Amino acid sequence: MSALNAPRSLFPVLLALAMVGVIVWSADYAAEARALPVLVAWTTIVLLALEALVQTGTRAGRFIERMFSGEAKPETGSRAAPRVTSPGVLRELRGIAWPAALVAAIVIFGILPAVPAYVFLSLKIAGGKSSARAALTAIGVTVFVWALFEWGMSYQLFRGALFGDFQGF
Amino acid sequence: MIDALLQAAAHLFTAQALAYLALGTAIGLTFGAVPGLGGTTALALLIPLTFGMDETAAIILVGGIMGAVPFGGSVSAILLNTPGVAPNAATCFDGYPLARQGKAGMAIGAAAAASSLGGLIGVLAMILVIPLAKRIVLLFGPPEFFMLAVLGLSAIAVSTGGKLLRGLISGGLGLILAFIGYDDISGGLRYTAGIEYLWDGVQLVPALIGLFAIAEMIHLSISGGTVARTDKAVTVSHVFDGVKAVFANLGTLLRGSAIGTFIGAVPGVGGTVASFLSYTLAQQISKDPESFGKGNIQGVIAPEAANNAKDGGSLLPTLAFGIPGSAEMAVFLGVLILHGLEPGPTLLLEHEDVIFGLVLALSLSCVLASAIGLLVAGQLARLTRTDVHYLVPVVIAVALVGAYALRSSLGDVLEALAFGVIGYLMVRFDYPRVTMIIALVLGGIAERGYHQSLMMSDGSFGIFFTRPVSNVLLALIVISVALPGLRLLTRTMRKRQMEEGSR
Numbered sequence: 001m002s003a004l005n006a007p008r009s010l011f012p013v014l015l016a017l018a019m020v021g022v023i024v025w026s027a028d029y030a031a032e033a034r035a036l037p038v039l040v041a042w043t044t045i046v047l048l049a050l051e052a053l054v055q056t057g058t059r060a061g062r063f064i065e066r067m068f069s070g071e072a073k074p075e076t077g078s079r080a081a082p083r084v085t086s087p088g089v090l091r092e093l094r095g096i097a098w099p100a101a102l103v104a105a106i107v108i109f110g111i112l113p114a115v116p117a118y119v120f121l122s123l124k125i126a127g128g129k130s131s132a133r134a135a136l137t138a139i140g141v142t143v144f145v146w147a148l149f150e151w152g153m154s155y156q157l158f159r160g161a162l163f164g165d166f167q168g169f
Numbered sequence: 170m171i172d173a174l175l176q177a178a179a180h181l182f183t184a185q186a187l188a189y190l191a192l193g194t195a196i197g198l199t200f201g202a203v204p205g206l207g208g209t210t211a212l213a214l215l216i217p218l219t220f221g222m223d224e225t226a227a228i229i230l231v232g233g234i235m236g237a238v239p240f241g242g243s244v245s246a247i248l249l250n251t252p253g254v255a256p257n258a259a260t261c262f263d264g265y266p267l268a269r270q271g272k273a274g275m276a277i278g279a280a281a282a283a284s285s286l287g288g289l290i291g292v293l294a295m296i297l298v299i300p301l302a303k304r305i306v307l308l309f310g311p312p313e314f315f316m317l318a319v320l321g322l323s324a325i326a327v328s329t330g331g332k333l334l335r336g337l338i339s340g341g342l343g344l345i346l347a348f349i350g351y352d353d354i355s356g357g358l359r360y361t362a363g364i365e366y367l368w369d370g371v372q373l374v375p376a377l378i379g380l381f382a383i384a385e386m387i388h389l390s391i392s393g394g395t396v397a398r399t400d401k402a403v404t405v406s407h408v409f410d411g412v413k414a415v416f417a418n419l420g421t422l423l424r425g426s427a428i429g430t431f432i433g434a435v436p437g438v439g440g441t442v443a444s445f446l447s448y449t450l451a452q453q454i455s456k457d458p459e460s461f462g463k464g465n466i467q468g469v470i471a472p473e474a475a476n477n478a479k480d481g482g483s484l485l486p487t488l489a490f491g492i493p494g495s496a497e498m499a500v501f502l503g504v505l506i507l508h509g510l511e512p513g514p515t516l517l518l519e520h521e522d523v524i525f526g527l528v529l530a531l532s533l534s535c536v537l538a539s540a541i542g543l544l545v546a547g548q549l550a551r552l553t554r555t556d557v558h559y560l561v562p563v564v565i566a567v568a569l570v571g572a573y574a575l576r577s578s579l580g581d582v583l584e585a586l587a588f589g590v591i592g593y594l595m596v597r598f599d600y601p602r603v604t605m606i607i608a609l610v611l612g613g614i615a616e617r618g619y620h621q622s623l624m625m626s627d628g629s630f631g632i633f634f635t636r637p638v639s640n641v642l643l644a645l646i647v648i649s650v651a652l653p654g655l656r657l658l659t660r661t662m663r664k665r666q667m668e669e670g671s672r
Contacts, residue, residue: 011594030357036619054334069331069657070333091391092597094391096589099383103569106573106579115570119562123559128558141562169366
């Protein structure tokens with residue numbers, strides 16, 4: 001198994017563990033409440049086991065891959081290039097961290113301060129744009145968000161935990 | 170039926186409704202033209218904005234978007250050889266060679282006319298089939314709805330381009346997520362981990378916003394660059410030559426529209442199959458098949474007619490049975506639920522005016538999109554060169570604020586982010602997202618159908634196998650899952666026969 005394929009092969013294993021967790025968790029519930037979830041979880045585990053076998057690239061794995069894709073030489077599976085080709089873990093984490101940071105800023109500072117700060121910093125740091133362009137875009141997006149939601153549709157946008165607007169999730 | 174149609178027309182032909190339709194059309198054209206965005210992202214982003222509207226206005230806005238997306242996608246396919254949405258890929262084959270020959274205007278004119286006429290034919294077919302659908306839907310009881318939900322999932326998994334196994338896994342994960350929250354049968358809570366937000370279950374709209382809008386933006390931010398990766402200059406002229414070409418090839422238009430309408434009504438098959446099938450048929454029956462791929466105008470008319478006609482067909486399973494045939498239809502279903510309209514037999518039997526409102530909005534939008542699209546084709550093509558560094562923060566900010574605004578809930582913002590990450594991982598590891606979202610929609614229908622069936626039969630599973638409609642659906646499930654294997658078997662046998670024949 002190459003280093004590039006390692007996370008691809010681990011993914012079905014992690015999902016299968018999550019499904020085992022669901023089955024164990026289901027024991028806490030009434031028979032009717034758990035009937036379908038347990039059936040679905042077991043079925044998904046079987047499918048994940050087949051997918052894990054496909055990822056091994058063995059003869060059995062290739063046979064399963066062919067049976068499910070209907071192709072003599074399937075384009076999916078272990079040998080296929082995923083849609084995002086090895087972008088690098090740091091790059092991926094950065095890509096996820098930006099929206100996560102926006103959500104954290106929304107909770108702490110509220111929507112109207114968080115949006116311009118996020119757009120400005122994202123354009124300046126991740127996009128490498130000039131301060132003037134980043135600031136103009138940030139102002140434009142904030143005015144759009146305010147005009148659309150607060151002025152146009154009369155929604156009260158969240159003001160931030162820091163300013164006493166937090167009442168739980 | 171005529172009364173409902175007239176009532177819907179009265180709602181549609183007001184200044185406010187036409188303004189919403191024009192707005193939806195403009196949004197649909199823009200999102201259709203920019204590769205990677207598409208109708209699903211447009212609808213997912215727009216759902217929160219429809220919350221303050223009355224149901225008719227919301228449906229007209231959504232109809233405008235859905236009707237305009239296919240033509241928006243064809244503009245970038247013809248001018249830049251970059252399909253805005255997947256079903257426009259077939260349009261590239263002859264549209265782009267025509268553009269290179271200096272006939273971009275003709276190709277766009279043909280695409281516009283074929284799109285609008287194909288859309289109208291699809292919608293007309295939908296209107297004609299509604300009385301029949303009403304009779305069919307009355308034959309469905311809980312066992313049939315359970316089977317239909319399973320069929321919807323398996324058919325969509327099969328259609329995910331050789332990813333049946335991962336499509337089914339993705340569907341299983343979606344079903345598990347759909348089971349979270351209050352359980353109607355036992356009256357207790359399930360899988361909430363003590364989190365109060367999850368008592369009502371996973372909310373569909375933030376999940377849609379996350380899985381499509383946010384996941385797509387995370388993916389774009391990681392891949393970087395511009396959306397279309399091209400700097401070609403574009404010029405558009407002589408569009409009416411293209412419109413005339415459509416009328417000169419009426420057979421191609423009608424065949425494409427018929428294929429699109431039929432394929433659209435089959436859950437999971439969708440626009441890509443419809444447009445490629447229509448293209449292939451046009452090529453096979455043409456007197457000059459060699460000219461296809463080199464700039465034959467029929468190669469533009471056939472896929473475009475099918476691509477727009479499929480919308481009319483795909484409304485049928487969505488509205489009549491509550492089984493969405495595609496990701497776009499799943500989001501549309503979310504809009505209906507948000508406005509208190511439960512898709513399924515009740516909607517079909519008691520809210521005909523809503524259905525006809527949508528049908529009329531779709532028809533008008535197809536025509537309007539073509540008219541506006543012809544005027545702004547060059548500008549639409551330029552949109553595809555937007556720097557993703559501008560696109561990503563803007564779309565993410567609007568998407569997350571939209572997720573909050575819907576119910577003034579920070580939990581919805583967190584859910585949208587969580588589904589954004591899940592959606593990105595699914596893109597990263599090549600798992601189809603559409604089956605997960607459709608499973609989220611169908612989970613409730615499937616579980617209700619399952620338990621009600623067992624109550625009807627005093628716990629006997631025989632009820633699923635002894636009713637005629639249920640048996641037909643079961644056979645279709647088996648066929649759909651076995652289809653790739655059967656296809657492989659047939660190919661292998663044919664190959665062997667050819668090898669033996671050549672010896």
